[in-house]
Amino acid sequence: xxxxxxxxxxxxxxxxxxxxxxxxxxxxxxxxxxxxxxxxxxxxxxxxxxxxxxxxxxxxxxxxxxxxxxxxxxxxxxxxxxxxxxxxxxxxxxxxxxxxxxxxxxxxxxxxxxxxxxxxxxxxxxxxxxxxxxxxxxxxxxxxxxxxxxxxxxxxxxxxxx
Amino acid sequence: xxxxxxxxxxxxxxxxxxxxxxxxxxxxxxxxxxxxxxxxxxxxxxxxxxxxxxxxxxxxxxxxxxxxxxxxxxxxxxxxxxxxxxxxxxxxxxxxxxxxxxxxxxxxxxxxxxxxxx
Amino acid sequence: xxxxxxxxxxxxxxxxxxxxxxxxxxxxxxxxxxxxxxxxxxxxxxxxxxxxxxxxxxxxxxxxxxxxxxxxxxxxxxxxxxxxxxxxxxxxxxxxxxxxxxxxxxxxxxxxxxxxxxxxxxxxxxxxxxxxxxxxxxxxxxxxxxxxxxxxxxxxxxxxxx
Amino acid sequence: xxxxxxxxxxxxxxxxxxxxxxxxxxxxxxxxxxxxxxxxxxxxxxxxxxxxxxxxxxxxxxxxxxxxxxxxxxxxxxxxxxxxxxxxxxxxxxxxxxxxxxxxxxxxxxxxxxxxxxxxxxxxxxxxxxxxxxxxxxxxxxxxxxxxxxxxxxxxxxxxxxxxxxxxxxxxxxxxxxxxxxxxxxxxxxxxxxxxxxxxxxxxxxxxxxxxxxxxxxxxxxxxxxxxxxxxxxxxxxxxxxxxxxxxxxxxxxxxxxxxxxxxxxxxxxxxxxxxxxxxxxxxxxxxxxxxxxxxxxxxxxxxxxxxxxxxxxxxxxxxxxxxxxxxxxxxxxxxxxxxxxxxxxxxxxxxxxxxxxxxxxxxxxxxxxxxxxxxxxxxxxxxxxxxxxxxxxxxxxxxxxxxxxxxxxxxxxxxxx
Numbered sequence: 085x086x087x088x089x090x091x092x093x094x095x096x097x098x099x100x101x102x103x104x105x106x107x108x109x110x111x112x113x114x115x116x117x118x119x120x121x122x123x124x125x126x127x128x129x130x131x132x133x134x135x136x137x138x139x140x141x142x143x144x145x146x147x148x149x150x151x152x153x154x155x156x157x158x159x160x161x162x163x164x165x166x167x168x169x170x171x172x173x174x175x176x177x178x179x180x181x182x183x184x185x186x187x188x189x190x191x192x193x194x195x196x197x198x199x200x201x202x203x204x205x206x207x208x209x210x211x212x213x214x215x216x217x218x219x220x221x222x223x224x225x226x227x228x229x230x231x232x233x234x235x236x237x238x239x240x241x242x243x244x245x246x
Numbered sequence: 247x248x249x250x251x252x253x254x255x256x257x258x259x260x261x262x263x264x265x266x267x268x269x270x271x272x273x274x275x276x277x278x279x280x281x282x283x284x285x286x287x288x289x290x291x292x293x294x295x296x297x298x299x300x301x302x303x304x305x306x307x308x309x310x311x312x313x314x315x316x317x318x319x320x321x322x323x324x325x326x327x328x329x330x331x332x333x334x335x336x337x338x339x340x341x342x343x344x345x346x347x348x349x350x351x352x353x354x355x356x357x358x359x360x361x362x363x364x
Numbered sequence: 365x366x367x368x369x370x371x372x373x374x375x376x377x378x379x380x381x382x383x384x385x386x387x388x389x390x391x392x393x394x395x396x397x398x399x400x401x402x403x404x405x406x407x408x409x410x411x412x413x414x415x416x417x418x419x420x421x422x423x424x425x426x427x428x429x430x431x432x433x434x435x436x437x438x439x440x441x442x443x444x445x446x447x448x449x450x451x452x453x454x455x456x457x458x459x460x461x462x463x464x465x466x467x468x469x470x471x472x473x474x475x476x477x478x479x480x481x482x483x484x485x486x487x488x489x490x491x492x493x494x495x496x497x498x499x500x501x502x503x504x505x506x507x508x509x510x511x512x513x514x515x516x517x518x519x520x521x522x523x524x525x526x
Numbered sequence: 527x528x529x530x531x532x533x534x535x536x537x538x539x540x541x542x543x544x545x546x547x548x549x550x551x552x553x554x555x556x557x558x559x560x561x562x563x564x565x566x567x568x569x570x571x572x573x574x575x576x577x578x579x580x581x582x583x584x585x586x587x588x589x590x591x592x593x594x595x596x597x598x599x600x601x602x603x604x605x606x607x608x609x610x611x612x613x614x615x616x617x618x619x620x621x622x623x624x625x626x627x628x629x630x631x632x633x634x635x636x637x638x639x640x641x642x643x644x645x646x647x648x649x650x651x652x653x654x655x656x657x658x659x660x661x662x663x664x665x666x667x668x669x670x671x672x673x674x675x676x677x678x679x680x681x682x683x684x685x686x687x688x689x690x691x692x693x694x695x696x697x698x699x700x701x702x703x704x705x706x707x708x709x710x711x712x713x714x715x716x717x718x719x720x721x722x723x724x725x726x727x728x729x730x731x732x733x734x735x736x737x738x739x740x741x742x743x744x745x746x747x748x749x750x751x752x753x754x755x756x757x758x759x760x761x762x763x764x765x766x767x768x769x770x771x772x773x774x775x776x777x778x779x780x781x782x783x784x785x786x787x788x789x790x791x792x793x794x795x796x797x798x799x800x801x802x803x804x805x806x807x808x809x810x811x812x813x814x815x816x817x818x819x820x821x822x823x824x825x826x827x828x829x830x831x832x833x834x835x836x837x838x839x840x841x842x843x844x845x846x847x848x849x850x851x852x853x854x855x856x857x858x859x860x861x862x863x864x865x866x867x868x869x870x871x872x873x874x875x876x877x878x879x880x881x882x883x884x885x886x887x888x889x890x891x892x893x894x895x896x897x898x899x900x901x902x903x904x905x906x907x908x909x910x911x912x913x914x915x916x917x918x919x920x921x922x923x924x925x926x927x928x929x930x931x932x933x934x935x936x937x938x939x940x941x942x943x944x
Contacts, residue, residue, distance in 0.1 A: 107275055119570055123597055123940050124622035124703055126574075127666060131692075134669075134685040149570040150288060164943070166491045167575060167596045170291035170567050176283040180276060196615060199607070200498050200506030201490075201600030220703055244277060290566025292577070300559040303584030363585055363924065378638040378877035404768055406880070407906040411893050418874040418895035429891070431878055431906075435765070438786055442878070463768035463911050470910075474602075489595040489943055498603055505600075505607045 104241025111155070111181060111244075112237040115230070118154035118178065119147040120171075122161025125188035125220040129160045132223035142230050151178040156233065157210070158226070162190035163203040175210045181244045183237070185229050186212045189219045308360060319348050370396075372423075382442035387424075390445050391455045394430060398460050402432035402441060405461035408468065410475040414501040424448040426477060430457075447477065456482040474499035560588055567596045571674050571929040574939030576913075578928075585924045590917050598943040605903035609869035610636065610710065613903060617890070618704035620905055621941035623663040626655040627883035628905070629708035631890035634789060634879035636710035639872045639894055642841060646833040648712045649791040654725065654828050655698075655707050656881070657821040661732070662691040663884035664814045668739060671811075671933035675752050680742060687735050690728055697721045711845045712838030722829065729826045736818055743811070753807035757919040757931035760805055764915070771886025772817065773912045773935065776810035778803040783882035795824050807934040814936075817884075844870045869898040878906075885909050885936055905944055909937035 117139075121129055132139045133147055148154040151174045163171055175184070186206050189195030192215040194204035206212060213236060214229040237244075286293050326333070326341050333340075355361060370393050373384035385393045411427045424446030433440045447454060456479035458465040468479040469488040476497035479485055487494060496503055553559065565578035572578070575596035581589035601620045605613045617632045618625040630652055637644065644652075665684040672680025692702040698721045699705035699714050707714045743749045759769070761777040774781055782799040784792040800816035802809035838845050846865050847858040872894040880889035886908030893902040912935050920931045 120568065122575060123599075124619060127622065127703065130666075130670075130681070131685055131689065135682045136686060136689045152288060162597065162599055164596060164598045165494075166598065167567060170596070173283060173286075173293060174288075174291050174568055176281070177286070177288050178284075180279055194507065196619065197599050197601070197604050198505070198507035198510065199600040199604050200504075201598050201603070202507070204508045222702065242275070289564045290577075291568040292564045292566050294564065296562045300561045302561075305584050377875045378641075380878055403765065406768075406878075406887070406889065407891065407904065409891060409902075409904040411876075411902045413901075416895050416901065417897075418901075429876075431891070435781060435786075440878075461768070462766060463914060466910065466914055487595070489598040491595070498600060503603075505603055 100242065105238070108238040108241045112234040114143040115156045115183070115234065115237065116146050116148050116154050117144050117185075118151055118157045118174070119149050120157050120159055120174070122159070122163065122167070123190065125160035125191070128220040128223055129158060129187065129226060132226045137223040137227060139227065139230065142227065142234070144230060151175075154178055155181060156183045156185060158185045158187050159191040159206045159210075159212075160187040160220075162188075162195065162197065163206050164201055165203060168203045168209055171206070172209045183213045183233055184210050185214045185216065185226075185233060187216045187226060187229070188221055189217060192217070195219055305363060312355065312360065316348070316352070319344075377442075380440060380442055382444060384444045384446070387428075387445045387447050387454050390428075390430075390443070391457060391460070393443060394432070394457050395460050397432055397441065397443070401434040401436060402439070404433045404435055405457075405463055405467075406431040406433050406440070408457075408464055408471065410471050410477055410499075412475065412499065412501045422446065424452075426452045426475060428454060428471075428477065451476045451478045453478045453480055455480055456485075458482060473497070476500065565928070572932055572939075573670060573937060574942075576932070576937070576939055576942070578916075578932075580925070580928070582925060585926075587920050587923055587925065587928060590920050590928075592913060592916060594913070594939070594942050596943065597939045599940070601944050602903055602905065605900060607899070609898050610872055610900060611865075611869055613900060614706050614709050615704075617903075617905070618706050619940065620944050621883065621885065621888060621907065621909070621938050622703065623666055623938050624659045624883045624885070624888065625704045625706070626652070626659045626708050627881050627888045628890070629706060630656060630790070631879050631881045631888050631905075632892070632903070633708050633710045634881070635877045635890045635892040636872060638877035638879055639875055639892065640710065640841075640844065641873075642711065642839050642844070644712050644790075644839060645836050646791065647716075647835045648837050650828050650832050651713050651717055651837065652708050652790050653792065653795070654717075654825060655695075655705065655713075656883075657824045657828070658691050658694060658725075660821050660884045661818050662688050664818050665691075667814065667884075667933070667936045671930075671936075672743065672749075674929050674933055675749055677742060677746070677749065680739065683735070683738060683742070687732070690724075694721060694724050694728065697724060711841065712836075716837045717832070722832070725825065725829055729822055729829060732822045733819065736815065736822075740815060744815075750808065752927070752930055753811060753934075754804070756807045756923060756927045757934055758806045759915055759919050763918070764805070767915045768911045769886070769915055770911065771882070771884070771908055771936075772800075772810050772813045773886065773915070775799065775801045776813045776934075777805035783880055783887055787880070789879070789881060795827050797824050807930050810934045810936075871896060871898050872900075876902075880906065883908060885938065885941065886912055888941075905941075907941040907944060909935075909939070909941035910944075913937045913942055 131137060133145065139145055157175060157178065159171065175182070186192045190197065190202065191206045194202050196219065198204065203209065214233050216225050216229045218225055322344070326337060330337060370385050370389045371383055372386055375382055408428070408430050411429060413422045413425055413427060416422060426447040428445045428447060430443040431440065432443065445454065454477060456464070456468055458468060465483070466488060468482055469485060471477050472479060472485050473487040473489050474497055486492070490498065560581045560583055563580055563582060565572065565580050567575040567577045577593040577596065579591040579593060580587055599620070601616055604616050608616060613632065614629055617628040621628050665688045669681040669684030672684070695705050696702050698717055699707045705714070759773065759777050761779050764774045764777040765779060770781070778801055780799045780801045783789070785799055797820040800813045800820060802812045804812070842857070842861040846862050851858040852862060874894055874896045876891065876893040878889060878891045880887045887906060888908050889906030891904040891906065892900055895901040916931065916935055920928050923931065
């Protein structure tokens with residue numbers, strides 16, 4: 085958009101880097117996840133959202149149901165062949181600075197089920213930023229992944245990854 | 247004579263400034279890559295093939311109208327509440343008459359079944 | 365109980381009484397049992413006996429299993445039929461037992477057993493454009509190829525995609 | 527509130543018909559056309575990836591067609607590719623809110639084929655783990671159903687208790703959710719003193735917590751107006767449709783597998799079957815709350831009368847020998863080697879075993895052809911059958927009531943799609 089072209093033309097001087105830091109800080113500290121619960125990892129995701137582990141401390145409490153208001157998609161659970169096109173559609177319908185956390189072994193690599201029914205890894209259809217091992221991973225693992233993602237977002241500054 | 251309205255002016259300016267800044271900043275800073283699938287209507291993951299625009303039932307219109315009537319009624323309470331002291335008994339009785347008329351209307355609608363759905 | 369003419373074989377397997385019936389008399393047998401009080405169809409499934417060495421000969425490749433239960437007397441009975449043919453055909457029993465509607469759709473989806481006069485015999489679990497019936501023994505498990513594992517050599521030929 | 531047309535229910539002809547979905551813009555009751563919408567796979571209130579194609583006349587549901595399969599994981603095919611002892615890990619994951627129940631139905635079926643009985647201490651540990659999981663599964667249902675109807679504090683309260691249960695799971699088996707604790711031939715490990723102490727504190731504290739939930743919801747006018755008279759399922763139709771668990775007991779039918787067909791020692795615990803004659807969403811809520819109280823009573827009895835003794839059958843062909851024996855005896859090494867390379871074989875035959883899980887009858891039908899891999903493993907999923915009355919319970923209800931009806935069916939989509 086306008087400011088990216090401006091940022092390239094001005095090059096990396098004091099203006100764009102501080103602006104980049106500010107934008108990165110803004111985006112990083114309020115990453116709104118999309119409520120994309122599929123299977124067992126979704127239950128652990130709910131645990132992360134409730135008082136016990138409390139993802140609200142990291143600015144990600146507002147689990148949005150619609151992709152229009154979400155910045156990050158947490159693929160929590162196993163993605164079946166029937167669900168794959170729908171997952172891709174929802175990823176497409178998310179507004180632009182968007183990231184993906186692949187939660188659990190089933191989302192990252194097909195996990196325990198290496199058979200015809202599952203998509204062996206969600207990175208076959210959507211670009212993934214952070215993978216979380218575990219079946220299901222502990223809520224603290226999801227928080228750890230969120231913190232890793234926040235560092236990445238802050239480092240990206242004005243122009244996100246794609 | 248207009249000095250007493252300056253705070254209102256400042257308030258309006260602040261509001262417009264804030265909203266203006268938020269909208270332009272997010273419009274300018276947010277990268278936009280529109281493409282066909284992103285602009286398709288969101289229906290929990292399925293791209294709908296049936297036309298969304300269908301003739302809707304009259305009940306929606308009825309409920310909307312009822313809401314507007316009683317919402318506007320509530321707006322009239324604000325000035326009355328501010329001037330309650332000066333108006334004294336006359337203001338109170340006047341407002342009670344006003345509410346009474348609308349209560350009669352509400353009772354009529356309720357009895358005619360305008361409030362419940364089917 | 366069922367008219368003895370219908371029963372092909374009778375026995376007890378691991379504590380559960382079972383009865384074997386010819387495929388074309390399944391509807392009369394089940395309605396007879398239902399009138400006797402076996403009103404709950406616990407489940408209906410199919411077993412594929414392709415290359416099954418546990419018995420010298422099998423009356424049919426596909427064995428359909430109906431597990432019925434009498435809720436008053438707490439009795440259970442298992443009705444089997446053996447089918448052959450490609451696709452194997454049998455009468456639908458959804459009018460006797462309503463839960464059979466979805467069970468039959470799933471058995472059609474997974475094994476390709478066609479239930480005649482079923483109201484809506486379409487795939488229930490797999491995507492609608494899926495080719496092949498996954499739970500048949502000659503259908504490979506699919507999934508990712510795992511090197512150096514002779515287990516997966518056996519299971520690995522991927523399904524013919526449409 | 528228009529409740530579902532009762533008289534159209536009992537004839538079995540129309541139940542579960544393939545519902546034709548209107549694309550042609552049929553006429554609705556108030557002049558508007560029927561609007562076909564997707565209550566789609568990605569929806570906050572469908573308790574998983576369930577898709578409902580709904581024909582709406584204004585706000586009222588005229589036709590509803592569930593579409594499932596969005597979480598089909600091919601667990602039954604995967605079980606055919608694994609050995610007998612490896613299948614336990616896969617059974618954990620099809621009904622991911624009640625893993626020990628899935629393990630128990632699979633273990634009981636295999637033990638029926640093997641013709642073995644587990645020692646009493648293993649039975650008691652199995653009952654303890656199952657009742658803990660029933661409470662945690664009901665807590666997830668109560669929390670999510672509460673937040674769907676607006677009571678967001680329910681989610682926080684319920685998941686606070688669920689965290690203590692998951693800590694207990696982790697203490698006894700090392701896993702929070704998928705404990706794989708119950709295996710053919712016994713259990714994973716003996717209960718540690720710390721687990722018994724945590725269980726004791728849990729049994730003391732839980733009744734007060736359940737009172738807290740009841741204080742929030744039972745007499746809450748909003749919750750009552752959203753659930754009383756909604757999703758009515760008469761007793762006769764619940765039986766005809768094969769519903770089990772709280773769906774059946776909520777309609778007044780006192781059928782509980784733990785009482786009617788007892789397994790693993792349930793006959794020597796005394797508890798009541800929770801039923802309610804309301805046969806609507808509120809009735810099923812009361813049933814589940816009472817079931818949680820009964821589970822705490824069972825846990826208290828199981829804890830007080832925990833028999834000591836071995837935790838596994840000592841059949842070396844099925845279960846590996848203890849580690850320290852490997853240094854001394856050659857047979858142990860041979861058994862150990864054979865078990866962990868090829869696995870054990872189960873006599874030819876087929877067996878069905880069913881347990882009463884939080885959702886209903888959770889059964890496992892196992893066919894063995896004498897090799898070290900099962901020929902067929904079929905899971906009788908309670909949610910798969912409890913989802914079918916949804917078509918008829920949601921008829922002529924408002925869209926907002928459909929949220930309560932999907933919640934009350936308490937279906938777990940992993941269980942439905944397997």
